Amino acid sequence: MLKFSTISLRISAAVTWLLLVALLAALSLSQGLTLNSSIMSLLPIAEQQPVVQIASEKMSQRFSDRVVILISGQEQEQLQQETSAFAQALAQLSEVSKVDWTASSEALNDSQEMFPYRFAVLDESTRKLLIDDQGEELAAQALRRIFNPLSAGRLNLLEDPFGLFERWQTEQINNLSIDTSSGFFEVKNSPQLTYMLVVTLGGNPFATSVQKAVVPVIEKQRAELAKKNINVAMSGMLLHAAAGTEQAENEMATIGAGSLLGIMLMVFWVFSGARNLFLLLLPVLVGCVVAVALTVQVFGSIHVVTLTFGAGLVGVAVDYSMHFLCERRASTAQQTIKKLWPGLALGLFSSVLAYAAQGLAPFPGLQQMAFFAVIGLVSAWLSVWFLLPMLTWKDELKPIKAAEHFLRFYKACEHLKSKKVPKLVMLLFVMIGSISLWLSQANDDVRLLQTSSSELIAEERSVQTALKSPSSSHYLVIRGDELEAVLQKEEQLRSKLDELRAQGVLSSYRAISTVLPSLARQQADFLLTQSLYRDHLADVFGNLNLPSETINAVNQQISKGPYFLTLAAWRELAVAQSWEPLLLEQSGQFIGTVLMLGSSLPQEAQQSLMTLSDTHVDVLYIDRIAGITDLLTTYRSEISYWLSLAYLAVFAVLAIRYKTSVLRIIAPPLVASLLALALVSQIEGGINLFNLMALILVLGIGLDMGIFLQETDGSVHTWVAVTLSTCTSVLAFGLLTFSQTPVLHHFGLTVLVGLLLVWLITLMTQPLRHDLSSKQFGTAETAVETLSIQELTDRESRS
Amino acid sequence: MKYMVPLTLCFLILFSVGAKAELTYEKLGQLTASPEYLEGRFTQEKYVAFLDTDLVSSGFFVYQRDKSIRWVTQSPIANELTITPEQIVTQEGGEEVSRLSAESNPVAKMMSVIFFAVLTSDWQELEKVFRLKGQATGAVWRITLTPIDPQMAQFIDSIDVRGGQYINELILHEATENRTRILFSDAEPSATNISK
Numbered sequence: 001m002l003k004f005s006t007i008s009l010r011i012s013a014a015v016t017w018l019l020l021v022a023l024l025a026a027l028s029l030s031q032g033l034t035l036n037s038s039i040m041s042l043l044p045i046a047e048q049q050p051v052v053q054i055a056s057e058k059m060s061q062r063f064s065d066r067v068v069i070l071i072s073g074q075e076q077e078q079l080q081q082e083t084s085a086f087a088q089a090l091a092q093l094s095e096v097s098k099v100d101w102t103a104s105s106e107a108l109n110d111s112q113e114m115f116p117y118r119f120a121v122l123d124e125s126t127r128k129l130l131i132d133d134q135g136e137e138l139a140a141q142a143l144r145r146i147f148n149p150l151s152a153g154r155l156n157l158l159e160d161p162f163g164l165f166e167r168w169q170t171e172q173i174n175n176l177s178i179d180t181s182s183g184f185f186e187v188k189n190s191p192q193l194t195y196m197l198v199v200t201l202g203g204n205p206f207a208t209s210v211q212k213a214v215v216p217v218i219e220k221q222r223a224e225l226a227k228k229n230i231n232v233a234m235s236g237m238l239l240h241a242a243a244g245t246e247q248a249e250n251e252m253a254t255i256g257a258g259s260l261l262g263i264m265l266m267v268f269w270v271f272s273g274a275r276n277l278f279l280l281l282l283p284v285l286v287g288c289v290v291a292v293a294l295t296v297q298v299f300g301s302i303h304v305v306t307l308t309f310g311a312g313l314v315g316v317a318v319d320y321s322m323h324f325l326c327e328r329r330a331s332t333a334q335q336t337i338k339k340l341w342p343g344l345a346l347g348l349f350s351s352v353l354a355y356a357a358q359g360l361a362p363f364p365g366l367q368q369m370a371f372f373a374v375i376g377l378v379s380a381w382l383s384v385w386f387l388l389p390m391l392t393w394k395d396e397l398k399p400i401k402a403a404e405h406f407l408r409f410y411k412a413c414e415h416l417k418s419k420k421v422p423k424l425v426m427l428l429f430v431m432i433g434s435i436s437l438w439l440s441q442a443n444d445d446v447r448l449l450q451t452s453s454s455e456l457i458a459e460e461r462s463v464q465t466a467l468k469s470p471s472s473s474h475y476l477v478i479r480g481d482e483l484e485a486v487l488q489k490e491e492q493l494r495s496k497l498d499e500l501r502a503q504g505v506l507s508s509y510r511a512i513s514t515v516l517p518s519l520a521r522q523q524a525d526f527l528l529t530q531s532l533y534r535d536h537l538a539d540v541f542g543n544l545n546l547p548s549e550t551i552n553a554v555n556q557q558i559s560k561g562p563y564f565l566t567l568a569a570w571r572e573l574a575v576a577q578s579w580e581p582l583l584l585e586q587s588g589q590f591i592g593t594v595l596m597l598g599s600s601l602p603q604e605a606q607q608s609l610m611t612l613s614d615t616h617v618d619v620l621y622i623d624r625i626a627g628i629t630d631l632l633t634t635y636r637s638e639i640s641y642w643l644s645l646a647y648l649a650v651f652a653v654l655a656i657r658y659k660t661s662v663l664r665i666i667a668p669p670l671v672a673s674l675l676a677l678a679l680v681s682q683i684e685g686g687i688n689l690f691n692l693m694a695l696i697l698v699l700g701i702g703l704d705m706g707i708f709l710q711e712t713d714g715s716v717h718t719w720v721a722v723t724l725s726t727c728t729s730v731l732a733f734g735l736l737t738f739s740q741t742p743v744l745h746h747f748g749l750t751v752l753v754g755l756l757l758v759w760l761i762t763l764m765t766q767p768l769r770h771d772l773s774s775k776q777f778g779t780a781e782t783a784v785e786t787l788s789i790q791e792l793t794d795r796e797s798r799s
Numbered sequence: 800m801k802y803m804v805p806l807t808l809c810f811l812i813l814f815s816v817g818a819k820a821e822l823t824y825e826k827l828g829q830l831t832a833s834p835e836y837l838e839g840r841f842t843q844e845k846y847v848a849f850l851d852t853d854l855v856s857s858g859f860f861v862y863q864r865d866k867s868i869r870w871v872t873q874s875p876i877a878n879e880l881t882i883t884p885e886q887i888v889t890q891e892g893g894e895e896v897s898r899l900s901a902e903s904n905p906v907a908k909m910m911s912v913i914f915f916a917v918l919t920s921d922w923q924e925l926e927k928v929f930r931l932k933g934q935a936t937g938a939v940w941r942i943t944l945t946p947i948d949p950q951m952a953q954f955i956d957s958i959d960v961r962g963g964q965y966i967n968e969l970i971l972h973e974a975t976e977n978r979t980r981i982l983f984s985d986a987e988p989s990a991t992n993i994s995k
Contacts, residue, residue, distance in 0.1 A: 141897075144878050144889060147856045149843060149870065150910040152971050152979045154954070158849040170899075181908055183950070543875055544854055553849070 017386040028293035051479045051592045058581050059472045067199040067236035072192040083195045095213045097202035103180035110574035116563040118164045119529045120522040123171035130528040139539035177468045205238040215242040235463035244451045255735045262731040270402045283321045287380030295372045306368045313373045315729035316700045317380035326721035333389040343711030348381045350650045351700040357646040403716045410768045433678035443686030444632040470596035473624040479592035487518035505605045507598030512582045516570050636689040664765050669702025672757035694750035702758040714769040726759040822933040824922040831920040832964045834988035848976035939963050
């Protein structure tokens with residue numbers, strides 16, 4: 001009776017579990033998988049001030065939303081045709097929201113929009129002349145302009161005899177690196193005729209759908225134009241993201257397929273049967289599906305780094321099914337469960353502890369990875385529990401060939417084990433390893449995260465240089481509650497920045513106060529203009545022999561009332577569009593501005609800027625590169641801290657059950673980790689964050705090994721399972737060493753070395769229960785079984 | 800003899816038709832000369848609508864084909880402009896006062912290109928930019944150029960030019976009511992650089 005209900009209970013549990021999993025899978029599929037590969041999302045939400053957070057968001061948005069294309073060629077007409085064709089090909093795509101490639105005629109009207117403000121908004125050279133009391137120079141220049149045959153169409157003697165507006169316009173145009181006179185965006189000062197196209201994306205550049213839609217079109221155009229001797233250079237986040245995706249896909253195909261094949265072959269050889277392969281992978285598959293589904297539910301999207309790291313859980317989760325299947329060959333399903341229950345539970349618990357430890361760190365990246373790993377492990381474990389016994393219920397006991405091979409191998413190793421020399425050698429290695437580790441360096445270079453090829457980066461740089469684009473990684477943030485105060489601060493800073501520019505230390509800068517001066521400055525400038533009119537208007541008109549009524553009429557213009565440019569009025573202007581990103585607002589409230597700096601800042605410039613930032617309370621110098629490096633350093637130290645904590649916690653928990661034997665379980669992963677780190681730091685020249693992350697995996701697998709071997713007291717089946725698990729994990733992750741992505745490479749190398757060492761050390765520290773085994777391998781286990789049945793009958797007879 | 804009158808009339812009509820032929824750029828090219836060097840005097844009258852007067856200046860010019868134009872104003876102010884395809888240099892009293900590169904002011908660039916072309920009778924260049932309408936009587940011609948590009952039409956309404964072997968008069972009608980009229984005289988092709 002009891003047996004029946006147990007079975008039906010099992011069946012219903014299995015079915016329920018499968019249904020739950022299917023539901024989750026369907027749910028996540030329906031919502032679609034959003035893959036996130038931006039580094040930004042790994043960064044902790046600012047312990048920094050909101051103004052800096054918003055500034056960095058805006059700055060990275062500038063880069064990520066657009067693709068800038070430069071087309072160069074010899075012949076103007078041909079180039080113009082090709083540019084227009086290229087633009088139209090891209091504009092048709094639904095993932096592209098707009099393509100800017102031509103200066104429209106509205107632009108010409110827009111250029112006059114600042115005219116009403118000409119008396120209060122002056123350009124630098126005019127202001128300088130007026131401050132230096134050089135009004136007559138302005139008058140002389142005005143006269144020359146009047147008689148210049150080329151100034152036809154631009155003279156407005158009534159409203160602007162000094163040509164103040166044109167002077168301001170010329171300054172603005174001089175600051176641009178684009179010349180729009182031909183109707184196209186022509187890049188100034190380029191060796192060949194070059195036109196610019198700006199493509200604004202309608203979707204996320206990290207979404208594979210956008211990449212797959214836009215990048216092939218661009219590449220096709222590029223190839224066709226190359227045949228016509230027209231060169232194309234591009235810049236934009238989309239290209240880097242697409243290159244990253246392509247590399248990942250290639251590597252998944254080669255490395256992924258390779259390791260999968262290797263694993264399948266191994267499993268085939270050990271278990272001989274496709275069915276067993278399926279049984280082995282089923283819980284892992286379930287674990288992955290549930291982990292992905294729940295992570296997307298909770299976090300909204302899943303990060304590529306999570307997937308990469310979470311794939312490590314495959315290595316640990318497959319252990320559970322491996323142990324089950326190995327043991328199942330020698331015992332019935334019922335017995336297997338009974339035998340393995342404590343081991344599996346402890347194994348899960350310790351692994352979860354190790355992974356969850358890193359989830360305590362306040363970094364979204366680590367948190368998501370921990371969540372993914374824990375959910376995946378637990379689901380895989382539950383699947384082993386609910387599904388495998390049912391699916392293998394009727395299986396007969398069949399010893400594994402591999403077990404015999406292993407037995408022989410172990411006996412051969414025993415010879416070595418007994419001698420003192422190997423132990424001394426190992427001790428020596430540990431000492432050398434520890435010393436080299438002590439002396440090793442940490443490597444937190446931001447280039448660790450760099451996935452793009454050097455050609456892509458060089459192309460990017462060439463476009464930025466050609467356009468004299470400001471740097472998006474170094475800038476100043478000026479915070480304040482009032483726009484006027486911030487603009488005045490900017491103007492103050494600008495005099496310092498002009499000095500740096502004169503010294504040649506700073507190439508350029510972009511500040512909103514150049515197009516929207518503070519009211520204080522506008523008022524001061526208006527007074528200057530008034531004095532100019534008062535003192536020097538006569539100089540101009542005097543030479544023209546005109547009646548005084550004309551001078552009155554002109555003076556009337558300026559006394560009509562000054563037009564001061566307010567924020568509201570400025571926002572209406574077309575010129576405001578390209579300057580908006582420099583204005584920082586939070587929930588409609590103004591909080592500051594960004595002052596952008598020319599790219600390639602030498603050390604000197606950075607020093608001066610940091611000094612500026614130190615002297616002025618509201619001015620912050622932001623260096624994103626240093627910021628990311630700091631972040632990596634922090635992540636690295638956090639992980640090493642939590643890793644040590646995990647070791648201690650696991651030690652404490654396992655000591656409860658295993659007492660002194662806990663050393664045998666902890667020592668292999670610990671020693672292997674140290675040696676692996678030492679070796680890796682010798683090879684790579686430093687330890688980085690990803691080496692440490694790999695050690696968590698080494699800990700997880702090492703613990704499982706130790707716990708299972710301890711639980712079954714070194715049963716041969718467990719040994720086979722453990723060896724198989726090591727091999728499959730090495731195949732799965734060790735092969736990542738060959739990846740071009742630095743993250744994966746460092747991760748893979750550490751796993752490769754670490755796991756091999758764990759296995760070797762475990763081989764030396766854990767026994768094989770060969771005192772019970774005899775030549776007739778099968779009889780040994782039957783003897784054990786007989787014993788258990790004997791025990792049962794004994795108990796029954798006693799009760 | 801009976802046919803004398805109608806024949807003469809025919810000839811006269813033919814002559815006049817032949818004489819007042821509708822001009823094309825090609826024909827103009829045949830009528831005008833475009834020497835390596837040319838110098839001459841000019842009188843510039845700028846009619847400013849709001850003042851309802853002409854601002855008059857005069858001086859001389861020297862041009863080197865495809866290279867530069869020196870535009871020296873002598874009265875009422877002394878000013879020298881050197882216009883090249885890339886830049887406009889202003890000099891006063893022999894010293895350079897300003898240098899404007901063509902790229903920095905697109906409208907100035909446009910104007911200098913047109914000015915260059917008209918002054919040097921570069922009809923090929925003008926053909927790209929203007930529609931031609933005009934007539935020639937023998938070796939003397941009179942044309943009106945209207946801009947093709949709407950961008951340019953914002954500044955220039957039309958340009959009237961009259962001349963023979965060289966240009967005699969140029970009137971630039973602006974989109975506003977202003978206009979600039981330049982009269983050329985004493986045009987002489989010369990191999991030497993003159994400074995008067």
